[in-house]
Structures are given as structure tokens and as C-alpha cells.
Amino acid sequence: MRLILKLSCLCLLGLLASPLVAQPGSSPSPFIRTGSLKIAIDPAAVSFLPIDTEELRARLCSGRPAVDNWGAISPRGECNVSVAPPPNIDLYVDGVTPDGSSSRIALHSGGSTLWPGSAPVDTPCGLWDVCWVLEPDAAQPASELALETAGEEPAQGVFAGVVQLAVRYRFVNRGKKTSYELPAVVSLELSGHWAAVPAGGTSLGPGISNLLLFTGVSGGQWASAPACGTWGGTRCPVCLTPGPDVIPVLNGDH
Secondary structure: OEEEEEOOOHHHHHHOOOOOOOOOOOOOOOOOOOEEEEEEEOOOOOOEEOEOHHHHHHHOOOOOOOOOOOOOEOOOOOOOEEEOOOOEEEEEEEEEEEEOOEEEEEEEEOOOEEEEEOOOEEEOOEEEEEEEEEOOOOOOOOOOEEEEEEOOEEEEEEEEEEEEEEEEEEEEEOOOOOEEEEEEEEEEEEEEEEEEOOOOOOOOOOOEOOEEEOEEEEOOEEEEOOEEEEEOOOOOEEEEEEOOOHHHHHOOOO
16 A cells, blocks of 8 residues: 655645755755654544535435545535544655655655544434545555755654545444445645654664654754645545654654
């Protein structure tokens, strides 16, 4: 299964109002190792599935819902099914192409992930539990994540891209035990900060990449840099943060 993060336009980097904006002729790309990489849905923010409950109420009792051109069940762009509890997301860095102050990173999913809706959808034919499933065995579109270094800091900077995810929407009726599964490819527009553990720095463990997303370093201390993306074609946010325990390990607090 491959995740493809493709830089849709360089202007996305300008959306990151931060002193980490890359400068022309900045330092060369850092060395980034292949290996596993963890991110997570930010528990301090509200993230949504690309689902409009009005569409579900209209269709679940009479047939399967349909997805739009972005893979969302939200033709009016009104996502209102939040994600909870927030899942971790396992990725794997399996390709790095340096290009001056930039790098192109190829990723694939490293494990199965369930994104559950926080509450059932109430319809005339009963309550439906809603989630979608991201599985490593599913056929995924292939892509890249574009990284830019920041000024004189070769081991951190900003990234932007569009993630294409092949998923299965799952709907289960609590009373009748009726269930539907609907395959789709959804688009997730993302941007944020990244950092790489330098050679000789703290190791996160064997087989783990030194690349970290939604992370930065200031004054020698690692810090989370959560950021919210949106489902393509909607204004529905998905907020991400480093995987659990990563920052305490790097700062020697764990």
C-alpha cells in the first residue's frame, strides 16, 4: 500500500506563517533514513471524516451512499462526523530523492488503521455506526511528499502535498446488523513542519526513520507542531501531530 503525497503547488508552503520558511540557496537536504514513521490524529483538536450525514440519512435506508469526485460522501462539503478516539497512523519511508534544499519522500502505509466516527448516524431505519478502514494490503496510488529545508537549518523545514488514500467506508446498522462497505479514494490536503534527527542523535529504535512530521526543533528542544489539513473538495479539517511518546524520547523525558 502506498501513500502519495504530491506537492500541488509551491504556494502551499507560503501558507505556513513561521520563521521556518525556506530561503533560496539554503542548506542542502539532510540525510533521511528509510524506516517506519508514526503520526496521529491530534487529540487536542476536532477532526472529521469526509461524510455528510444528510446524504447518509437519505441513502442508508434505501441503498448504498455514493462518493463524489474527491472520494467524499459530502456533495455539499458539510462533513459533520468527527473522528474519535483519535487513531495513530503507521507509515514507512521507503524512498528519498534529494534535490538541493528540497527532498522528495516516497511513503507507504505500515499497518492497518481504523478511523471510527465518534457517534452513530440516526436514520429512519435505525442507528448506523460509521468508520473507514485504511489497510496496507489495499491498492494505493503512488506519490511523493515534498520537503523544503528552512534557512540555515538543514535538518528541518516545511512540507506540503496532497495525500491520496484508498479506503473502505463501513456502515453497520446496530439493530438489524445490516452492513455496507464502500471502496473509495479520498484526497487529503496537508502542509506542516518536519524535522530529521541528525546523525549521532537520539535513536527512536531499530527500523525507525529519523524523519518526523508535524515536528520542529527550537533552542535544542524538540516540540510538536500540529497542523490541520482538509479533505479535498471540502472545508472539513483533519488535524495531525507526531506519534505518541516521540517528543519525550527525543528530549530525554521518557
